[in-house]
Amino acid sequence: DIQMTQSPSSVSAPVGDRVTITCRASQGISTWLAWYQQKPGKAPKLLIYAASNLQSGVPSRFSGSGSGTDFALTISSLQPEDSATYYCHQASSFPHSFGQGTKVEVK
């Protein structure tokens, strides 16, 4: 099974800062990776698919990169509405798996 390790587990940054979250797969997954944003009491929302493709309607300050085992989600200029928990998800092979999540707080 493929394990997904996300870091950091939490981050706090002021409005306008650049924030990067990383996700490492225990084996190569090509670009079969997605990123989600989840706010309290809500379902996750797809931000990035296939590692670097921005989902329609998602602000351009979000970007994804990486392939193989190392991936990153970057928020180029943090906004108050970006306070949420972010998860990576490998869809390369079954069983699928998620990272443990990164809680982003906007100061």
Next chain:
Amino acid sequence: EVQLVESGGGLVRPGGSLRLSCEGSGFTFSNYNMQWVRQAPGKGLEWVSFISGKSSSIYYAESVKGRFTISRDNANNSLYLQMSRLRDEDSAVYYCGRVAVAGIDPWGQGTLVIVSS
């Protein structure tokens, strides 16, 4: 508008059974693979199960294999999760999701399952 709506959650005793449903609208349901993902209170996301559009491929997480059964009824745009021999650790919000390219979109609003005596 593409939408998924889950139902069927509730309180059930350990060892009991429950059937979750997920109704899709706004898209051709049979053309899409579907998944279930759960989230225990205060915890992260856990992948549960996958079913292909024509039900020819089915996969389960090891934690539910042999106890949960995923199925679908394309004529009624519906996805199901039959859960049996439920345990305390199955307590979670269960989400259905449409499989997109290397991702899940959209997700349903979730249905809460509580396993407790």
